[in-house]
Amino acid sequence: MNTPESRYAFFEGKIVPIEQAKVSVMTHALNYGTGAFSGLRGYWNPDHRELYVFRPIDHFERLTNSAKLLLIDMPYTPEQLRDIVIDLLLHEGFREDVYIRPLVYKSELGIGVKLHGLKADFTMFALPFGRYLEHDDGLSVCTSSWRRVDDTAIPARGKISGAYANSALIKSEAAMAGFDDAIVLNQDGHVSEACAANLFMFRKGKIVTPPVSANILEGITRQTLFTLFAEEMGMQVVEREIDRTELYSADEVFMCGTGVQISAVTSVDHRPIGTGKLGPVVAKMRTLYNEVVRGNLPRYYSWLQPVFACEEVYAD
Numbered sequence: 572m573n574t575p576e577s578r579y580a581f582f583e584g585k586i587v588p589i590e591q592a593k594v595s596v597m598t599h600a601l602n603y604g605t606g607a608f609s610g611l612r613g614y615w616n617p618d619h620r621e622l623y624v625f626r627p628i629d630h631f632e633r634l635t636n637s638a639k640l641l642l643i644d645m646p647y648t649p650e651q652l653r654d655i656v657i658d659l660l661l662h663e664g665f666r667e668d669v670y671i672r673p674l675v676y677k678s679e680l681g682i683g684v685k686l687h688g689l690k691a692d693f694t695m696f697a698l699p700f701g702r703y704l705e706h707d708d709g710l711s712v713c714t715s716s717w718r719r720v721d722d723t724a725i726p727a728r729g730k731i732s733g734a735y736a737n738s739a740l741i742k743s744e745a746a747m748a749g750f751d752d753a754i755v756l757n758q759d760g761h762v763s764e765a766c767a768a769n770l771f772m773f774r775k776g777k778i779v780t781p782p783v784s785a786n787i788l789e790g791i792t793r794q795t796l797f798t799l800f801a802e803e804m805g806m807q808v809v810e811r812e813i814d815r816t817e818l819y820s821a822d823e824v825f826m827c828g829t830g831v832q833i834s835a836v837t838s839v840d841h842r843p844i845g846t847g848k849l850g851p852v853v854a855k856m857r858t859l860y861n862e863v864v865r866g867n868l869p870r871y872y873s874w875l876q877p878v879f880a881c882e883e884v885y886a887d
């Protein structure tokens with residue numbers, strides 16, 4: 572786990588010292604998982620002396636949709652949320668890679684399982700953050716015995732706090748069996764995604780990923796890769812169902828997400844994938860992605876929100 576090194580949080584409408592950002596044990600979301608969250612990254616570019624937040628508006632649009640599933644009207648627009656991120660990061664002053672956690676949650680105190688008629692609140696904190704998975708250039712994964720939450724149970728396309736008990740079951744089962752992560756099947760037995768990341772394979776010359784109807788979270792990184800594969804490598808990503816055993820005969824498998832970034836999977840259920848080593852397609856995409864998120868490719872600047880460039884605006 573990353574230990575908190577944050578000094579501030581946005582809490583109940585303003586930035587406060589992190590020690591003041593506390594909720595009661597009676598909070599609805601703490602008891603019932605009735606919150607929705609997001610995870611963004613900020614990338615430090617030492618040459619630019621700048622911290623770039625990656626695709627904040629897209630993250631906040633998804634957060635707004637996740638909140639809607641829980642009958643929560645977001646108290647801020649995506650643009651206002653982006654401004655809150657900038658303000659928070661300027662307060663923190665981090666000059667290194669960071670992770671940002673916005674959370675909207677049912678803040679009502681008391682007992683009673685429901686969604687309607689409950690007040691909600693919004694909070695956000697940020698902390699320095701490097702790698703999420705240790706062996707991200709060669710992960711060994713298993714297929715989980717758990718299934719991914721279904722749209723008919725807890726909608727997987729929402730990043731809903733309570734649904735992460737499912738991800739935690741998946742992750743711990745895999746880690747306790749000695750794997751780095753796991754692939755999760757959906758209720759029909761097709762590949763859905765990894766524990767907290769979307770999944771892709773390169774097979775027979777095509778890049779393939781499960782469709783949005785496979786109970787995946789509609790990842791911002793996944794969407795980014797659609798663009799980068801098309802624009803930079805001339806490959807259209809194919810969205811279709813994937814069988815578990817197709818992965819065994821893929822040339823390359825990789826997962827992507829804000830946390831894992833682009834991580835190569837080199838073994839699935841003890842079967843080596845391709846050569847069993849980091850493959851050329853994933854290697855190329857990892858390098859490219861790193862250049863994009865750090866602001867080294869000007870054609871993708873529109874995805875980046877610089878923080879320190881806004882310092883003067885916020886000082887006023």
Ligand SMILES: Cc1ncc(COP(=O)(O)O)c(C=O)c1O
Nearest residue numbers: 767768769788790791792828829
């Ligand atoms: C379950 C799950 N799937 C996929 C992703 C990847 O989504 P994104 O690329 O928006 O971070 C995440 C990550 O944060 C996740 O928790």
